[in-house]
Amino acid sequence: MIKVKIDGKEYRVKPGITILQVARENDIYIPTLCDDPRLEPYGGCRLCIVQIKGMPRPVTACTTPVTDGMEITTTNEYIEGLRKTIVELILSDHPNDCMVCEKAGDCSLQELAYFYGIRTNPYYGERRRYTTKDNNPFIERDMEKCILCGKCVRVCSEVQGVGAIEIAYRGFTAKVTPPFEKDLNCEFCGQCVSICPTGALMGKSSLGKGRQKDVKKIETVCPYCGCGCNMTLHVLRNEVIRVSSRPDNFHEGWLCVKGRFGFEFINSPDRLKRPLIRVKPRDKNSKELPVPDLNDFREASWDEALDLIANKLREIKDKYGPDAIAGLSSARCTNEENYIFQKFFRAVIGTNNIDHCARY
Amino acid sequence: MAGLATVFGSGAMTNSIPEIENNDLLFVIGSNTKENHPIIALRMIQAVRKGAKLIIADPRRVPLVRFAHLWLQHKPGTDVALLNSIAHVIVKEGLIKKEFIETHTEGFNEEFLKNLEEYTPEAGERITGVPKEKIIEAARLYAKAERAGIYYTMGITQHSHGTDNVFAIANLALLTGNLGKESAGVNPLRGQNNVQGSTDMGCSPNTYPGYQKVTIPAIKKKFEDLWGVRLPEKEGLTASEMLFEAEAGRLKAMYIMGENPVLSDPDTGHTVKALKELEFLVVQDIFLSETAAIADVVLPATCFAEKDGTFTNTERRVQRIRKAVAPPGEAKDDIWIINEISRRLGYNMNYAHPEEIWNEIGMAWPAVAGITYSRLERGGIQWPCPTIDHPGTPYLFKGGFPRGKGAFTVIKYKPSCEEPDLDYPFILTTGRMLFQYHTGTMTRRVKAIEALYHEPYVEINPEDALDLGIRNGDTVKVSSRRGSIVLKAMVTKRPERGVVFIPFHFREAAANMLTNSKALDPLCKIPELKVTTVNIEKFKED
Numbered sequence: 001m002i003k004v005k006i007d008g009k010e011y012r013v014k015p016g017i018t019i020l021q022v023a024r025e026n027d028i029y030i031p032t033l034c035d036d037p038r039l040e041p042y043g044g045c046r047l048c049i050v051q052i053k054g055m056p057r058p059v060t061a062c063t064t065p066v067t068d069g070m071e072i073t074t075t076n077e078y079i080e081g082l083r084k085t086i087v088e089l090i091l092s093d094h095p096n097d098c099m100v101c102e103k104a105g106d107c108s109l110q111e112l113a114y115f116y117g118i119r120t121n122p123y124y125g126e127r128r129r130y131t132t133k134d135n136n137p138f139i140e141r142d143m144e145k146c147i148l149c150g151k152c153v154r155v156c157s158e159v160q161g162v163g164a165i166e167i168a169y170r171g172f173t174a175k176v177t178p179p180f181e182k183d184l185n186c187e188f189c190g191q192c193v194s195i196c197p198t199g200a201l202m203g204k205s206s207l208g209k210g211r212q213k214d215v216k217k218i219e220t221v222c223p224y225c226g227c228g229c230n231m232t233l234h235v236l237r238n239e240v241i242r243v244s245s246r247p248d249n250f251h252e253g254w255l256c257v258k259g260r261f262g263f264e265f266i267n268s269p270d271r272l273k274r275p276l277i278r279v280k281p282r283d284k285n286s287k288e289l290p291v292p293d294l295n296d297f298r299e300a301s302w303d304e305a306l307d308l309i310a311n312k313l314r315e316i317k318d319k320y321g322p323d324a325i326a327g328l329s330s331a332r333c334t335n336e337e338n339y340i341f342q343k344f345f346r347a348v349i350g351t352n353n354i355d356h357c358a359r360y
Numbered sequence: 361m362a363g364l365a366t367v368f369g370s371g372a373m374t375n376s377i378p379e380i381e382n383n384d385l386l387f388v389i390g391s392n393t394k395e396n397h398p399i400i401a402l403r404m405i406q407a408v409r410k411g412a413k414l415i416i417a418d419p420r421r422v423p424l425v426r427f428a429h430l431w432l433q434h435k436p437g438t439d440v441a442l443l444n445s446i447a448h449v450i451v452k453e454g455l456i457k458k459e460f461i462e463t464h465t466e467g468f469n470e471e472f473l474k475n476l477e478e479y480t481p482e483a484g485e486r487i488t489g490v491p492k493e494k495i496i497e498a499a500r501l502y503a504k505a506e507r508a509g510i511y512y513t514m515g516i517t518q519h520s521h522g523t524d525n526v527f528a529i530a531n532l533a534l535l536t537g538n539l540g541k542e543s544a545g546v547n548p549l550r551g552q553n554n555v556q557g558s559t560d561m562g563c564s565p566n567t568y569p570g571y572q573k574v575t576i577p578a579i580k581k582k583f584e585d586l587w588g589v590r591l592p593e594k595e596g597l598t599a600s601e602m603l604f605e606a607e608a609g610r611l612k613a614m615y616i617m618g619e620n621p622v623l624s625d626p627d628t629g630h631t632v633k634a635l636k637e638l639e640f641l642v643v644q645d646i647f648l649s650e651t652a653a654i655a656d657v658v659l660p661a662t663c664f665a666e667k668d669g670t671f672t673n674t675e676r677r678v679q680r681i682r683k684a685v686a687p688p689g690e691a692k693d694d695i696w697i698i699n700e701i702s703r704r705l706g707y708n709m710n711y712a713h714p715e716e717i718w719n720e721i722g723m724a725w726p727a728v729a730g731i732t733y734s735r736l737e738r739g740g741i742q743w744p745c746p747t748i749d750h751p752g753t754p755y756l757f758k759g760g761f762p763r764g765k766g767a768f769t770v771i772k773y774k775p776s777c778e779e780p781d782l783d784y785p786f787i788l789t790t791g792r793m794l795f796q797y798h799t800g801t802m803t804r805r806v807k808a809i810e811a812l813y814h815e816p817y818v819e820i821n822p823e824d825a826l827d828l829g830i831r832n833g834d835t836v837k838v839s840s841r842r843g844s845i846v847l848k849a850m851v852t853k854r855p856e857r858g859v860v861f862i863p864f865h866f867r868e869a870a871a872n873m874l875t876n877s878k879a880l881d882p883l884c885k886i887p888e889l890k891v892t893t894v895n896i897e898k899f900k901e902d
Contacts, residue, residue, distance in 0.1 A: 137808035218684040223664035226550030227399040228673020233684040256398035265805040272660030273689025287629035290653040310704035329563035330618030331552035334669030336717040337694040338561035352596030
């Protein structure tokens with residue numbers, strides 16, 4: 001362990017970690033737009049600058065490892081002045097259309113503008129104008145809102161191992177783009193969307209569905225594969241409008257395309273809404289793949305459907321014995337549902353004819 | 361799962377997902393992890409970034425191969441030959457962990473060693489098509505690693521010798537002592553959100569919740585006391601057997617909750633015929649699936665976002681799901697429905713909330729007795745967790761195996777049920793792709809996914825395509841002994857010559873029209889979905 005002094009207070013810390021890591025561990029606020037603890041340090045946005053005793057110029061906290069006896073100042077008028085200027089410069093080339101921006105209320109840049117009380121633009125000049133639309137169906141890419149923090153580029157390469165995007169061109173014309181400025185064509189995991197500090201990257205299926213106000217957040221688990229990723233459902237007026245995942249869970253908040261963008265089925269008009277009873281007899285001779293058709297059924301009340309099932313099951317059990325009945329349970333249902341389903345077959349029907357598709 | 365339960369005494373992932381990052385060697389066999397378990401693949405990539413070696417054995421050039429140090433492209437169905445020849449090299453070069461074998465295992469005897477003798481790397485190369493140098497290298501890399509993890513999925517299990525494949529994998533881990541410690545083990549990755557849970561909960565014909573055998577009288581007695589009724593004596597039918605019994609007219613009624621076997625089971629024609637033979641079929645689902653389409657009664661159920669409960673993920677982590685929205689129309693959750701039918705049949709369940717059921721599960725199965733809903737509020741817990749102050753178990757077998765000692769198994773290579781011939785010269789292997797999920801009931805209702813990936817396709821090697829006069833994007837007819845489907849050809853180097861791949865998500869060209877329902881593993885009755893012989897021809901409109 002080594003000793004460092006931050007804003008006059010002494011801390012004992014592990015050698016080799018960065019100033020920003022020490023600050024985070026000790027709940028000392030240092031603003032940043034380009035850092036994420038799950039990515040390699042980058043030093044792009046320069047907002048995390050701090051002063052170190054004995055060094056002539058401020059250094060970035062995210063890329064500077066602590067050394068024994070280091071004395072660090074994280075905030076004073078000089079540093080905050082520099083930080084405010086950095087935010088003003090970013091905002092001078094930003095649409096500043098927070099009123100209609102999807103990200104409002106959840107935007108790191110908006111928060112910093114608020115924090116530094118920035119109302120006017122002292123650096124009026126040319127602004128980047130990008131008119132071409134990316135037509136991929138998953139991710140809205142508005143590069144006028146991009147602050148070039150590079151998080152999307154790094155998460156795509158470091159975490160996802162894909163490298164679908166890079167920062168192309170230099171200086172004022174620099175921009176994040178897929179190769180040859182084509183439409184994005186990748187795994188569409190949306191890791192970039194989840195990590196973007198501004199409204200530059202948004203999920204297309206969530207656009208216009210609602211921002212932060214009145215959104216309820218419910219912690220649950222993904223319904224697709226067996227990874228069991230934790231996800232947060234953003235619900236507005238009984239509709240899931242967005243899915244996110246917290247970085248502090250066992251999979252560090254990363255999701256895949258199905259988990260992040262595959263929730264639309266919940267509200268599908270095709271959902272079954274009432275019990276159905278068959279009216280058209282089955283064509284026993286056809287081995288063809290059946291075509292689902294609601295016209296083969298009529299709607300029924302729950303009481304009618306449940307009575308019918310109970311009567312038929314009782315009748316078949318009485319006539320052929322309980323082993324003439326079998327149940328297939330589901331790897332999609334909960335533990336509790338699976339438990340009572342097998343209990344139903346064993347204790348109520350009286351057979352061990354119960355299985356599920358784990359075998360497949 | 362039956363395989364692992366036999367040799368270790370427990371059938372589940374031995375390690376947890378965060379541990380993957382600290383493997384120094386990963387051996388991924390029969391798993392397209394990047395597409396089917398995307399988030400686990402991210403951990404594998406992190407491990408490689410931290411210096412781990414990655415070996416992949418797969419007949420297809422799956423996306424994770426890009427990160428691999430060694431790729432063994434074996435012919436579908438030759439896993440035992442590959443694994444045995446790796447074991448052969450480990451034994452021959454003296455790379456076994458003697459101390460581990462002596463204290464923790466049984467069955468490491470003459471017979472076991474004699475059986476391995478014939479699986480020389482040369483023999484391995486002959487059967488699998490993998491160059492012997494690569495087999496030797498894989499053996500050395502695996503045996504010399506400190507913390508080696510094996511990861512497999514359906515590419516290993518969906519064979520007529522699926523449990524043999526699992527035994528052969530377990531042998532490797534036992535030979536090298538890669539068990540019972542952090543970041544080393546044998547890890548079947550489960551394909552659906554709650555496959556682990558539905559097996560745990562005893563939705564199988566031979567076990568009650570917690571893998572307790574229905575044929576052991578003391579256990580039957582315990583459940584009779586818990587549920588207050590007499591319980592049946594004999595084991596029930598497996599899913600595949602149910603369909604054969606239905607087809608034969610002996611099984612009269614089925615109740616299917618949240619599954620779509622018409623698309624997901626092998627040999628669609630057989631599945632459809634069998635289900636149509638039933639006197640009475642109830643299907644409970646969230647959509648009118650292909651299976652619901654032939655039901656007598658269809659009940660509208662709730663989806664994951666509309667109910668409370670728990671899922672258990674592939675690493676045995678029990679986690680809470682929570683109701684976020686109200687169900688559509690009159691859709692009801694499965695628990696209410698089963699309560700109601702049960703009551704009508706004279707047995708009162710009356711569970712008011714899933715938590716009551718979970719508490720009963722804790723009474724039935726001691727391994728989860730320490731997991732409660734209030735504890736789950738602070739995050740998931742991995743079973744075994746027997747008491748309320750137990751932290752849960754990230755990796756298994758720390759102090760030894762549940763069955764006492766880990767067992768070596770003598771395994772012989774058996775060819776798959778169907779082998780290529782003049783009429784059906786190609787091997788078809790089926791699986792999933794990243795964007796669609798299973799039978800597509802959910803993902804095919806997501807517009808963005810459908811916009812890009814709505815079309816069924818068959819992957820064909822460029823050389824095969826050239827021979828057949830097929831170009832990328834051509835419409836082709838793929839036929840097996842059971843049926844044929846028409847779909848687009850995707851000419852790609854992913855499969856080797858002689859092997860084709862079709863994802864089974866698409867009803868328009870359902871891959872399972874082609875697969876075989878009669879080739880079952882003798883032990884666990886899993887069908888051979890990964891090896892079907894087929895013929896391919898350019899499609900001509902009649």
